[in-house]
Amino acid sequence: MKQLVELNGVSKVYNGNRSAALDSVSIGISAGQVTAVMGPSGSGKSTLLNIIGGLDRPTKGSVVVDGADLGRLGEAALARFRRTRVGIIFQFFNLLNNLTALDNVLIPAQLAGVKTGDARRRADDLLERLDIMDQRNQYPARMSGGQRQRVAIARALINNPALLLADEPTGALDTRSGDQVLAILGDLNRSGQTIVLVTHDERLASTHAHRFVRLIDGAVVDNPDEAIRPMVHAQ
Secondary structure, three states, X not given: OOEEEEEEEEEEOOOXXXXXXXEEEEXXXXXXXXXXXXXXXXXXXXXXXXXXXXXXXXXXXXXXXXXXXXXXXXXXXXXXXXXXXXXXXXXXOOOOOOOOHHHHHHHHHHHOOOOHHHHHHHHHHHHHHOOOHHHOOOOHHHOOHHHHHHHHHHHHHOOOOOEEEEEOOOOOOOHHHHHHHHHHHHHHHHOOOEEEXXXXXXXXXXXXXXXXXXXXXXXXXXXXXXXXXXOOOOO
């Protein structure tokens, strides 16, 4: 199976810190797979996600995503990579409150230079697919947490990214909304989307991921290649 993500000997040390946020991490993520990255707070989960997404650079080691060696990309090329090759879903949505749901979804397409008509059609398709078309002209402050997370998912998907990164996507939601979001991610995966899901929830990972990577103090301590189970709708 094609490796969409390859990390070799990746370490990250932030200025002023003696210990590494990531310590010699080497993992591969296959195309079409849901990989759950688990571990306690401070274990390096979000740092790993940021490095895979090109939001941060490793102190050492190599990162290849969808054929692009991120270490060889300058800042402009790395920004283009982030806009077109990866979509990111944040725990607290990161929507702009002064823009409507539709305008929030359109931002990455506008930054990537997609024609306005094409971007609007794609945004409407996503909002319809995620069952929030009736919220397209609503502002985030007037939406529920589950609706805002659906808008964030649509925004992450607007440029048809090869890789979808989700950082605790249900952490700010109630159980019902969280299960609905996980069901959406399952549907996306069944349509071929590769997903890396950061979570501290063992139940969520074992139920919804094909495989998992466990981090403790920045190091991989458990990285089985075998499938756990296919990702399914949350009940």
